[in-house]
Amino acid sequence: MGPTEFSPGLEGVVAAKTAVSEVDGANGRLIYRGGYLIEDLVPAAGYEETAYLLWHGDLPDKSQLDALRGEMVGARRLNESARRTLESLGSDVDPMDMLRTVLSAQAASKTLTKPSIPEAVALTAVMPTIVAGAYRRRQRRDVIEPRDELGHAANLLWMMDGKEPATERIHWLDSYLVLLADHGLNASTFTARVIASTGSDLASCVVGAIGALKGPAHGGATYAARTMLDSIGSVENADAWLRDAHAKHARFPGFGHRVYRTYDPRAKILREMAKTADPKLHQVAAHTEEVALKILHDAHPERPNATNVDFWASVVLTGTGISKEMFTCLFATSRVAGWTAHVLEAMEDLRIIRPASVWIGPQPGQKPLPADKR
Amino acid sequence: MPDYVPGLEGVVAAQTEISLVDGANGRLVYRGYVIADLAEEMSFEEVAHLFWFGHLPNRPELDGLAAELSGSRSLTQAAAAALDALPTDADPMDVLRSVVSVQGVRHRLEKPNIPAAIHVTASFPTILAAFHRRRQGLDPVKPRAELGHAANYLYMLTGTEADMDLVRALNTYLVLLADHGMNASTFTARVIASTDSDLASCLVGAIGALKGPAHGGAPSAVMDQLEQIGSAENAERWMREARARKERFMGFGHRVYRTYDPRAKILKAMCQRLNPKFYDLASRVEETALAILHEEHPERPQATNVEFYSAGVLQAIGLPKDLFPPTFAVARVAGWSAHVLEQASHNRLIRPQSEYIGPEPRKPVPLSERS
The missing domain is CATH 1.10.230.10 (Cytochrome P450-Terp, domain 2)
Structure with missing residues (x-):
């Protein structure tokens, strides 16, 4: 087969078949493995159940869920390499760099292993420990050990603050983690699948995916949305701020x-959760959204309503008490379930992902001159 | 929906002027130069210059780049500490992935740039040599500024100056492996770059891809x-x-x-x-x-x-088997970083589609009713 035309961003190219999730854009539906719509799943299943679903193909029964929780609790602690690597990093380092590095160290091992569900469980279980450790390190405070009786979301809040988290905060965080756990073949998931296609190990796939999620055009958008809301500051200010930004051709995160x-x-x-999670910021955000959509509609009436998950996630995470510099790490903490599920799925029919490129450089064959004659 | 293309074979994912794999004629071309004309004539530093700056360096440019590279060989304090923290029996690819990640940490997001590419390329041999010595119970050898990239790598591994023949052989190997079109690790780096992430994130991902037995292994x-x-x-x-x-x-x-x-x-x-x-x-x-x-x-x-x-x-050259894949990375980092710079210069998020093969939507059963 000869090369096709260049499709910038691989838009419209189908790079995988998957049963892990489906973004049904036309109908505005996100379907998770097993056929569950996201709005049905959020009230019915917590993060551990959702991770089980993505890895195994269906929701767990009580004993399967208990077993998974036990395994995750057992895999929460950092090993010696990871702990010392975290301590070696300066307290002003970007938390996503901390996460990328410490996860890589945690997984450094002697032999190459084939990605497996137990490894997916272990990597997913340790993410909150690294994220909370990074947060504490940035605050120059001691790391807090995980507590076995707490669930995944509750324990993350505990390890960040060292305080018993309130039930509603646990609920908001848990729901956020379920909502962000997978989303088709986005750039970080695709990164994980490309790395997996070489026969590499699961940690390499996840470390690469973290690097992709770090980009402002991907996971960094939640932070950018919150930063925008911060600089808008009040309902009254939204209109002027957005019109001014639009006039300067700035994008609305x-x-x-x-x-x-x-x-x-x-x-x-x-958006619904944000009303209770942070009523004040919800007001500013709701008005910001209204004005932003109007401006965008006036500029491009043919385009659909474009509020994305990052916008409202930034409000809910704020209400949950998460510092905005940690938003992208929280996204990774959720998405790791999807990344690992995609890698496990890709293992079933492994084929190296090696696209083509088009040469736009000089005509081949010119002879190099020696250094002194250049 | 368009058809699924396994392995993206034949799908054009990028326009590039860095390297051309001309399969029909059996030619590998770096920015217009055929590999056979470069392999035994050029230093790795000259080829890296060609990738990053778009032309072969003249004498002052080459001296300048060589000095920048040799001045960037030391590990940061954090990277040295992390290297010491890793198990001595770890796969050297895992060590490289982890320590490059530390070497690349920043306080805030930095756009990929040539100085960062130079800095990180210079550190690869230092990381591998220090780890290889550490696992043998030996102290690291400090880099020597007057040695070229290949010679200094061998020197840091053994603590003695290597035979010229072997230095030349390693240099040629590094030139030959420095880039090769849209291979899986380079493509990984470009996908990561497409999110506007930083250079270290792209390279760490690429190392992970190169680790796979179907690629660098x-x-x-x-x-x-x-x-x-x-x-x-x-x-x-x-x-x-x-x-x-x-x-x-x-x-x-x-x-x-x-x-x-x-x-x-x-x-x-x-x-x-x-x-x-x-x-x-x-x-x-x-x-x-x-x-x-x-x-x-x-x-x-x-x-x-x-x-x-x-x-x-x-x-x-005297390398143990498990240093083959990371030595491949020592060469390829020049190409990876050049591709990241190229991707970042006219960027668009790489986000292909997938074809859903799961069941039709249905309602979840509450936990207590599942069996």
Whole structure:
């Protein structure tokens, strides 16, 4: 087969078959493995159940869930290499760099192993420990040990603050983690699948995916959305701020999506949660959204409503008490379930992902001159 | 929905002027120069300059780049501490992945840039040499500024200045492996770059991809297979038996070249000169493998790939098998970083589609009712 035309961003190219999730953009639906719509799953299943679903193909029964929880609790602690690597990093280092590095160290091993569900469980279980450790390190405070009787979300809050987390905060965080756990073949998931295609190990796939998620065009958008809301500051200020930004051709973080033709179903759920999680910021955000959508509609009436998950996630995470510099790490803490599920799926029919490129350089064959004659 | 393209074979994912794999004519081209014209003439530093700046350096440019590289060889304090924290029996690829990650940490997001590419490229040999010495219970050797990239790598590994022949061989290997179109690790780096992430994140991802046995892990596998075959006399029998067991021959087959891989040709000649014992066995194994593969698929081209003779060259240089893949990374980081810079300069998020093959939407059953 000869090379096709260059499709920038691989838009419209189908790079995988998957049963892990489906972004049904036309109908505004996100479907998780097993066929569950995200709005049905959030009230019915917590993060551990969702991770089980993504890895195994269906929701766990009580004993399967208990077994998974036990395994995850047992895999929460950092090993000696990871702990010392975290301590070697300066307290002003970008937390995503800390996460990328410490996870790589945690997984450094003697022999190459084939990705497996137990490894996926272990990597997923240790993410909150690294994220909370990074947060504490940035605050120059001691790391807090995990507590075995707490669930995944509750324990993350505990390790960040060292305080018993309130039930509603646990609920908001847990729901956020379920909502962000997978989303089709986004750039970080695709990164994980490309790395997996060489026969590499699961940790290499996850470390690469963290690097991709770090980019402002991907996971960094939640932070950018919150930063925008901070600088808007009040309902009164939204109109002027957004019109001014639009006049300067600035993009509105938290708006725009390649896939959904209707309102992002995750954003809808988070918008509702935001009312109770942070009523004050919700007000500013709701007004900001209204004005932003109007401006965008006036500029491009043919485009659909474009509020994306990052916009409302930034409000819910704020209400949960998460510092905004940690937003992208929280995203990774959720998405690791999806990344690992995609890698495990890719293992079933492994074929190296090696696309083509088009040569736009000089005509081949010119002879190099020696250094002194250049 | 368009059709699923397994492995994205034939799908054009980028426009590039860094390297061209001209499979039909058996040519590898770096920014217009054919590899055969560069391999034994140019230093790794000159090729890195060609990738990053778009042209071969003149004398002052080359001296400038060489000085910047040699001035960037030391590890940061954090990277040195992390290197000490990793288990001494860890896979060197995991060590490289982790320590490059530390070496690349920043306080805030930094756009990929040439100084960062120089800095991180300079550190790869230091990381590997320090780890290799540490696992033997030896102290690290400080880099020597007057030695070139290849010479200094060997010096830091052993603590003594290497024979010129071996330095030249390593340099040629580094030039030959420095880039190769849109391979899986380079593509990984470009996908990560497409999110506007930083250079270190791209490289850490690329190292992870190169670790896979289907990519950078191959030369070690070649060595394993040659060790099992043991002797030239044994080759034919062993290989026919292996084939009957449906085993693959390591170091053969590639998607792109329709003729003999131009890099393999150069490495083969180097093996003959530097590693005659390896060459005697390997050339017989190659002959036999090509004959068997031709019997099975006469329509397919000769398939010796770069990994096959890489193994013999790296062995001659004195590297242990488990340093073959990360030494591949020492070369390829020049290409990876150039591709990241190119991607970042006219960027668009790389986000392909997937085809859903799961069940139709249905309602979840509450936990208490699941069985």
